[in-house]
Amino acid sequence: MLITFTWTAPTDMPAVDRVHLHVTGVHDHHDPDFHRMDRVGDRWESTVEVPEDLVASYRIMPVTGELAAQVDAEPDSRVRWMTVVGQTVPHVLDHPAWHPAAWSEGFGEASGRLVMSEAPEQAGWDSADSPGWEETPLDGRSLWTADLPDADYVLVLSDGRNWAAPSCPPRCVVFTLQDACPGPASSRWTLMQDAMSCSPAPRSTGNSSPTG
Structure with missing residues:
Protein backbone atom coordinates (compact mmCIF):
# COMPACT_ATOMS: atom_id res chain seq x y z
CA MET A 1 0.00 0.00 0.00
CA LEU A 2 1.17 3.51 -0.77
CA ILE A 3 1.15 5.99 2.10
CA THR A 4 1.94 9.68 1.69
CA PHE A 5 3.65 11.42 4.59
CA THR A 6 3.54 15.22 4.76
CA TRP A 7 5.20 17.59 7.21
CA THR A 8 5.27 21.36 7.55
CA ALA A 9 7.94 23.11 9.61
CA PRO A 10 6.71 25.23 12.53
CA THR A 11 7.25 28.96 12.02
CA ASP A 12 9.66 29.12 14.97
CA MET A 13 11.93 26.34 13.67
CA PRO A 14 15.34 27.23 12.17
CA ALA A 15 15.58 26.93 8.40
CA VAL A 16 15.42 23.27 7.35
CA ASP A 17 17.86 22.05 4.69
CA ARG A 18 16.27 18.61 4.27
CA VAL A 19 13.89 16.23 5.97
CA HIS A 20 14.56 12.53 6.38
CA LEU A 21 11.82 9.92 6.72
CA HIS A 22 12.52 6.50 8.19
CA VAL A 23 9.90 3.76 8.35
CA THR A 24 11.21 0.76 10.28
CA GLY A 25 11.19 -2.36 8.12
CA VAL A 26 11.01 -0.30 4.93
CA HIS A 27 14.06 1.96 4.97
CA ASP A 28 17.63 0.96 5.78
CA HIS A 29 19.36 3.35 8.18
CA HIS A 30 22.71 1.90 7.08
CA ASP A 31 22.15 3.51 3.68
CA PRO A 32 24.74 6.32 3.38
CA ASP A 33 22.01 8.66 2.10
CA PHE A 34 18.98 8.36 4.36
CA HIS A 35 15.60 8.56 2.67
CA ARG A 36 14.66 12.18 2.01
CA MET A 37 11.27 13.81 1.72
CA ASP A 38 10.60 16.17 -1.20
CA ARG A 39 9.90 19.86 -0.73
CA VAL A 40 6.54 20.79 -2.22
CA GLY A 41 5.79 24.46 -1.67
CA ASP A 42 5.87 25.14 2.06
CA ARG A 43 5.72 21.51 3.09
CA TRP A 44 7.69 18.29 2.76
CA GLU A 45 6.21 15.04 1.52
CA SER A 46 7.11 11.50 0.55
CA THR A 47 5.04 8.59 -0.75
CA VAL A 48 6.21 5.22 0.50
CA GLU A 49 5.05 1.71 -0.32
CA VAL A 50 4.61 -0.33 2.86
CA PRO A 51 3.59 -3.98 3.33
CA GLU A 52 -0.08 -4.56 4.14
CA ASP A 53 0.90 -6.47 7.30
CA LEU A 54 3.42 -3.93 8.61
CA VAL A 55 3.61 -2.95 12.27
CA ALA A 56 6.35 -0.35 12.67
CA SER A 57 7.33 3.02 14.01
CA TYR A 58 8.34 5.85 11.72
CA ARG A 59 10.40 8.99 12.16
CA ILE A 60 10.32 12.39 10.47
CA MET A 61 13.67 14.11 11.03
CA PRO A 62 14.21 17.69 9.82
CA VAL A 63 17.86 18.72 9.52
CA THR A 64 19.30 22.24 9.33
CA GLY A 65 22.03 23.11 6.84
CA GLU A 66 24.73 23.25 9.52
CA LEU A 67 23.78 19.85 10.92
CA ALA A 68 23.46 18.39 7.42
CA ALA A 69 27.09 19.33 6.72
CA GLN A 70 28.18 17.60 9.94
CA VAL A 71 26.23 14.46 9.07
CA ASP A 72 27.62 14.33 5.54
CA ALA A 73 31.19 14.68 6.83
CA GLU A 74 30.81 11.96 9.49
CA PRO A 75 32.35 8.63 8.33
CA ASP A 76 30.82 6.52 11.12
CA SER A 77 27.39 5.33 9.96
CA ARG A 78 26.11 4.81 13.52
CA VAL A 79 27.11 8.31 14.60
CA ARG A 80 25.42 9.71 11.49
CA TRP A 81 22.23 7.79 12.24
CA MET A 82 22.14 8.73 15.91
CA THR A 83 22.65 12.39 14.98
CA VAL A 84 19.73 12.35 12.56
CA VAL A 85 17.51 10.36 14.95
CA GLY A 86 17.99 13.10 17.51
CA GLN A 87 16.04 15.45 15.21
CA THR A 88 12.84 13.36 15.30
CA VAL A 89 9.68 15.44 15.59
CA PRO A 90 6.14 14.41 16.63
CA HIS A 91 3.71 13.79 13.80
CA VAL A 92 0.08 12.90 13.19
CA LEU A 93 -0.67 11.08 9.96
CA ASP A 94 -4.17 11.36 8.49
CA HIS A 95 -4.45 7.63 7.83
CA PRO A 96 -6.35 4.81 9.61
CA ALA A 97 -3.09 2.91 10.10
CA TRP A 98 -1.62 5.72 12.23
CA HIS A 99 -1.16 5.22 15.97
CA PRO A 100 0.62 7.34 18.60
CA ALA A 101 4.33 6.81 18.94
CA ALA A 102 5.85 4.43 21.45
CA TRP A 103 8.82 5.44 23.61
CA SER A 104 12.19 3.94 22.75
CA GLU A 105 14.88 4.24 25.41
CA GLY A 106 18.06 5.55 23.81
CA PHE A 107 16.32 6.69 20.60
CA GLY A 108 13.60 8.88 22.05
CA GLU A 109 9.99 8.90 20.98
CA ALA A 110 9.26 8.12 17.35
CA SER A 111 7.06 10.41 15.23
CA GLY A 112 4.30 7.83 15.06
CA ARG A 113 3.46 4.19 14.53
CA LEU A 114 1.84 2.29 11.65
CA VAL A 115 -0.40 -0.73 12.21
CA MET A 116 -1.59 -1.82 8.78
CA SER A 117 -4.95 -3.47 8.09
CA GLU A 118 -3.51 -6.97 7.64
CA ALA A 119 -1.06 -6.77 10.54
CA PRO A 120 -1.01 -9.85 12.79
CA GLU A 121 -2.65 -9.53 16.17
CA GLN A 122 -0.29 -8.03 18.74
CA ALA A 123 -1.60 -10.17 21.57
CA GLY A 124 -0.17 -10.27 25.05
CA TRP A 125 1.52 -6.89 25.30
CA ASP A 126 -1.32 -5.33 27.27
CA SER A 127 -0.39 -7.44 30.30
CA ALA A 128 0.33 -5.83 33.66
CA ASP A 129 2.98 -8.48 34.40
CA SER A 130 6.29 -7.21 35.71
CA PRO A 131 9.13 -7.12 33.15
CA GLY A 132 11.00 -10.02 34.80
CA TRP A 133 14.54 -9.14 33.72
Missing part, protein backbone atom coordinates in the same frame (compact mmCIF):
# COMPACT_ATOMS: atom_id res chain seq x y z
CA GLU A 134 17.76 -9.28 35.75
CA GLU A 135 20.31 -6.61 34.81
CA THR A 136 24.06 -7.28 35.03
CA PRO A 137 26.91 -4.84 34.12
CA LEU A 138 29.09 -6.19 31.32
CA ASP A 139 32.09 -4.36 29.82
CA GLY A 140 30.56 -0.94 30.37
CA ARG A 141 27.15 -1.99 29.05
CA SER A 142 24.25 -3.94 30.51
CA LEU A 143 23.11 -7.49 29.96
CA TRP A 144 19.49 -8.41 30.78
CA THR A 145 18.61 -12.06 31.31
CA ALA A 146 15.46 -13.98 32.15
CA ASP A 147 15.46 -17.67 33.05
CA LEU A 148 12.19 -19.50 32.51
CA PRO A 149 11.53 -23.22 33.17
CA ASP A 150 12.39 -26.01 30.70
CA ALA A 151 14.66 -23.89 28.51
CA ASP A 152 15.20 -25.09 24.94
CA TYR A 153 16.55 -21.94 23.30
CA VAL A 154 18.66 -18.86 23.87
CA LEU A 155 17.41 -15.72 22.17
CA VAL A 156 19.70 -12.68 21.98
CA LEU A 157 18.13 -9.39 20.89
CA SER A 158 19.67 -6.05 20.02
CA ASP A 159 18.79 -2.81 21.83
CA GLY A 160 18.49 -4.51 25.19
CA ARG A 161 17.65 -1.31 27.05
CA ASN A 162 14.49 -0.98 24.98
CA TRP A 163 13.47 -4.62 25.41
CA ALA A 164 14.13 -4.54 29.15
CA ALA A 165 11.15 -2.22 29.66
CA PRO A 166 8.26 -4.48 28.52
CA SER A 167 7.23 -7.71 30.22
CA CYS A 168 8.70 -9.96 27.53
CA PRO A 169 9.50 -13.08 29.65
CA PRO A 170 5.95 -13.69 30.96
CA ARG A 171 4.57 -12.86 27.53
CA CYS A 172 6.81 -15.57 26.00
CA VAL A 173 5.24 -18.08 28.37
CA VAL A 174 1.75 -16.99 27.27
CA PHE A 175 2.70 -17.15 23.59
CA THR A 176 4.13 -20.64 24.05
CA LEU A 177 0.95 -21.87 25.75
CA GLN A 178 -1.01 -20.39 22.85
CA ASP A 179 1.25 -22.21 20.35
CA ALA A 180 2.36 -18.81 19.07
CA CYS A 181 6.07 -19.62 19.54
CA PRO A 182 7.94 -22.20 17.43
CA GLY A 183 8.85 -25.47 19.13
CA PRO A 184 8.61 -26.11 22.87
CA ALA A 185 8.99 -23.34 25.43
CA SER A 186 11.64 -20.92 24.20
CA SER A 187 12.41 -20.27 27.78
CA ARG A 188 15.78 -18.66 28.39
CA TRP A 189 15.75 -15.17 26.98
CA THR A 190 18.86 -12.98 27.01
CA LEU A 191 18.96 -9.36 25.87
CA MET A 192 22.04 -7.31 25.19
CA GLN A 193 22.48 -4.04 23.38
CA ASP A 194 23.98 -4.13 19.90
CA ALA A 195 23.96 -7.93 19.50
CA MET A 196 21.53 -10.15 17.69
CA SER A 197 21.39 -13.91 17.15
CA CYS A 198 19.22 -16.92 17.81
CA SER A 199 20.62 -20.34 18.65
CA PRO A 200 19.69 -23.46 20.63
CA ALA A 201 20.76 -23.62 24.26
CA PRO A 202 22.59 -26.70 25.55
CA ARG A 203 20.16 -29.36 26.68
CA SER A 204 20.27 -33.07 27.49
CA THR A 205 17.05 -34.34 25.86
CA GLY A 206 14.69 -33.49 23.04
CA ASN A 207 15.28 -32.93 19.35
CA SER A 208 13.43 -29.74 18.46
CA SER A 209 15.31 -27.21 16.37
CA PRO A 210 14.98 -23.43 16.58
CA THR A 211 13.63 -21.23 13.86
CA GLY A 212 14.94 -17.75 13.51
